[in-house]
Amino acid sequence: MIKVSIIGTGNVATHLFNAFLRSTEIEVVQVVGRSKKALLTFESQVQTTTSFTDLEDSHICIIAISDNSIKPVSELLALQNSLIVHTSGSTPMSELSKHDRHGVFYPLQTFSKSKELDFREVPVCVEASKKNDLALLKELANLVSDKVYEINTEQRKSLHLAAVFVNNFTNHLYHIGSEICKENNVPFQILAPLIQETARKIKTLSPHDAQTGPARRRDHNTLSNHLEQLKNPEYKAVYELLSKSIEETYGKEL
Amino acid sequence: MIKVSIIGTGNVATHLFNAFLRSTEIEVVQVVGRSKKALLTFESQVQTTTSFTDLEDSHICIIAISDNSIKPVSELLALQNSLIVHTSGSTPMSELSKHDRHGVFYPLQTFSKSKELDFREVPVCVEASKKNDLALLKELANLVSDKVYEINTEQRKSLHLAAVFVNNFTNHLYHIGSEICKENNVPFQILAPLIQETARKIKTLSPHDAQTGPARRRDHNTLSNHLEQLKNPEYKAVYELLSKSIEETYGKEL
Numbered sequence: 001m002i003k004v005s006i007i008g009t010g011n012v013a014t015h016l017f018n019a020f021l022r023s024t025e026i027e028v029v030q031v032v033g034r035s036k037k038a039l040l041t042f043e044s045q046v047q048t049t050t051s052f053t054d055l056e057d058s059h060i061c062i063i064a065i066s067d068n069s070i071k072p073v074s075e076l077l078a079l080q081n082s083l084i085v086h087t088s089g090s091t092p093m094s095e096l097s098k099h100d101r102h103g104v105f106y107p108l109q110t111f112s113k114s115k116e117l118d119f120r121e122v123p124v125c126v127e128a129s130k131k132n133d134l135a136l137l138k139e140l141a142n143l144v145s146d147k148v149y150e151i152n153t154e155q156r157k158s159l160h161l162a163a164v165f166v167n168n169f170t171n172h173l174y175h176i177g178s179e180i181c182k183e184n185n186v187p188f189q190i191l192a193p194l195i196q197e198t199a200r201k202i203k204t205l206s207p208h209d210a211q212t213g214p215a216r217r218r219d220h221n222t223l224s225n226h227l228e229q230l231k232n233p234e235y236k237a238v239y240e241l242l243s244k245s246i247e248e249t250y251g252k253e254l
Numbered sequence: 255m256i257k258v259s260i261i262g263t264g265n266v267a268t269h270l271f272n273a274f275l276r277s278t279e280i281e282v283v284q285v286v287g288r289s290k291k292a293l294l295t296f297e298s299q300v301q302t303t304t305s306f307t308d309l310e311d312s313h314i315c316i317i318a319i320s321d322n323s324i325k326p327v328s329e330l331l332a333l334q335n336s337l338i339v340h341t342s343g344s345t346p347m348s349e350l351s352k353h354d355r356h357g358v359f360y361p362l363q364t365f366s367k368s369k370e371l372d373f374r375e376v377p378v379c380v381e382a383s384k385k386n387d388l389a390l391l392k393e394l395a396n397l398v399s400d401k402v403y404e405i406n407t408e409q410r411k412s413l414h415l416a417a418v419f420v421n422n423f424t425n426h427l428y429h430i431g432s433e434i435c436k437e438n439n440v441p442f443q444i445l446a447p448l449i450q451e452t453a454r455k456i457k458t459l460s461p462h463d464a465q466t467g468p469a470r471r472r473d474h475n476t477l478s479n480h481l482e483q484l485k486n487p488e489y490k491a492v493y494e495l496l497s498k499s500i501e502e503t504y505g506k507e508l
Contacts, residue, residue: 067476090476108444110451110466115458117451123444149444158438159445161480162431166445167452168467169496170424175461175503177416184412190362190377190403191413191420192456197364197371198421199453202446204369207429212364213422222321222344226415234499241495242423245488249429 002140005030005055005082007073008064009038011111012087016064017042019119019144026143029058057081060140062105063096071095083133089160092153093127103128103137106156107145110167119144125151125159176235183231208249215246256394259284259309259336261327262318263292265365266341270318271296273373273398280397283312311335314394316359317350325349337387343414346407347381357382357391360410361399364421373398379405379413430489437485462503469500 004026006013013031020026031042032049039048049055052073061082063070070086074096077084084096085103096102106125109117124141126148128134134150141148151159174195178188201210214222223243230236258280260267267285274280285296286303293302303309311333317324318341328338328350338350339357350356360379363371378395380402382388388404395402405413428449432442455464468476477497484490 067473090479109448110455110464112455112459112464115455121447123447125444147444147447149441151440151444155438155440157479157483158434159440161483162434162440162442162445163448164467164480164493165427165434166431166449168465168469168500169427169492170449170452171455171461171465172496172500172503173419173423173427174456175465176499177420178461180412180416180419184409186405186409186413186416187403188416190379190401190405191416193375193377193401194363194417195420195424195453195456198424199449201364201366201369201425202428202449205366207425207432210364210366211422211425211429213418215422219321225344225411226418229411229415234502237495238423238499239418241491242426245430245492246422246426248488249426 001025001027002060002136002143003027003029003058004140005032005058005061006064007032007052007055007061009033009035009042010064010066012107013062013064014041015109015111015117015119016062016087016107017046019122021045022119023143026140030055052076053078055079059083059136060085060105062087067091074098083128083136085128085137089125089156089163092157093129094153097129101128101130101133103133104153104156105137105141106151108159108163120146123147123149125149125156127152127156173238176238179232180230180235211246211250213246215243216250218247218251255279255281256314256390256397257281257283257312258394259286259312259315260318261286261306261309261315263287263289263296264318264320266361267316267318268295269363269365269371269373270316270341270361270398271300273376275299276373277397280394284309306330307332309333313337313390314339314359316341321345328352337382337390339382339391343379343410343417346411347383348407351383355382355384355387357387358407358410359391359395360405362413362417374400377401377403379403379410381406381410427492430492433486434484434489465500465504467500469497470504472501472505 020028030047033039064087083101084099085105093104104127107122109122124145126137181188282300284301287293315336315338324340337355338353339359347358358381361376363376378399380391435442
């Protein structure tokens with residue numbers, strides 16, 4: 001049985017907590033949060049506290065809070081026999097080096113509290129300062145996910161950066177698409193199957209091979225018609241820059 | 255029984271042909287293409303020809319060829335009793351106005367010949383110059399798809415533009431993500447579940463509500479770290495512009 005405590009009550013903390021609950025080989029012993037209200041959803045299932053001094057040793061203490069708070073909060077912890085890990089993609093493992101035994105347990109997914117998801121499909125990237133602790137983190141990760149990767153701080157930083165492109169920026173393009181539909185009285189939902197298929201293609205084709213559209217085929221007639229259609233200067237700039245970037249990517253190959 | 259002829263042998267023509275074959279109430283009578291080689295895949299199932307003068311009247315003649323060729327090809331047709339339609343998102347219906355009965359049958363999806371897809375899930379946008387022909391196109395569309403929309407030329411132009419954002423540009427962001435992974439020796443497939451989930455979220459959340467990430471929360475520390483990490487000036491420019499656009503979108507709401 002792996003005993004775990006969780007610091008944090010946000011999206012990542014909540015999804016981790018629910019995933020851990022589903023395993024008979026993991027026991028969540030405590031959840032720590034600053035807000036009594038946020039702790040309410042946990043307290044029927046686990047011991048909760050608002051005070052770090054109440055935190056007891058477990059096998060692994062998971063800090064699932066905002067990036068800027070990881071270091072200061074970790075330095076408040078007086079645990080002696082726990083492995084201390086954070087869950088952040090962009091924070092180096094070394095931010096926890098005040099503790100002899102430290103590591104990272106990074107679930108690479110977009111979490112919303114309101115949206116259920118299958119944690120077994122969530123890639124978990126683990127790193128630890130000591131060999132035994134890496135094994136322990138892998139054991140924990142394998143209990144909740146089928147996709148466990150050993151990833152160092154540098155690799156994790158680049159994964160996090162790539163994730164911003166494929167998630168944050170992609171979602172913003174969906175937003176721009178929905179605004180264009182709204183302005184022209186077309187239901188955005190007509191585009192939903194296209195959005196799903198665009199993502200699905202990546203399972204069998206590289207994005208490079210899946211690329212289509214006017215910029216890819218250098219159809220300058222359509223490109224300039226589209227630019228003329230766009231009234232919002234911000235969206236025009238996005239259209240121009242991404243089209244140029246596509247043209248340059250595939251132009252090199254001619 | 256609706257009798258249809260198809261001009262074209264590309265992705266759209268092929269997927270339409272296969273969808274029509276599956277219906278017992280549609281008969282494809284002819285496929286016309288310039289290339290004998292491209293016609294080979296059709297000729298065991300339907301009469302094929304390379305000559306427009308061989309084309310016979312059917313109920314609907316579907317021109318599924320590149321945008322620039324639609325008008326010149328349509329003007330070569332000597333059909334008297336057929337409804338003539340094209341399948342293009344960005345081409346006005348009026349390009350076919352040489353023919354009294356004309357319209358548009360636009361399947362809004364990204365097609366690859368090598369990739370099967372469920373045509374019943376493909377939105378089909380129809381438009382016609384005459385009321386009876388609109389009814390005929392709807393009847394045809396309903397035989398192959400569950401998502402049939404009546405969309406005029408202006409609306410279709412804006413849908414096509416929005417599709418470039420959510421498909422072409424999104425796929426290019428996947429490509430940039432994959433390049434970042436490659437440079438740092440991380441398998442791009444770690445990001446695949448995130449890509450799928452980003453698309454899936456749109457089924458239940460608006461893109462606006464689904465937006466997360468450093469630009470959304472104005473985390474300038476992470477933003478400048480990411481910019482420092484990016485060596486490729488093109489990707490840097492994309493990162494800067496999209497982050498700025500996200501900040502402006504959500505900044506207005508503060």
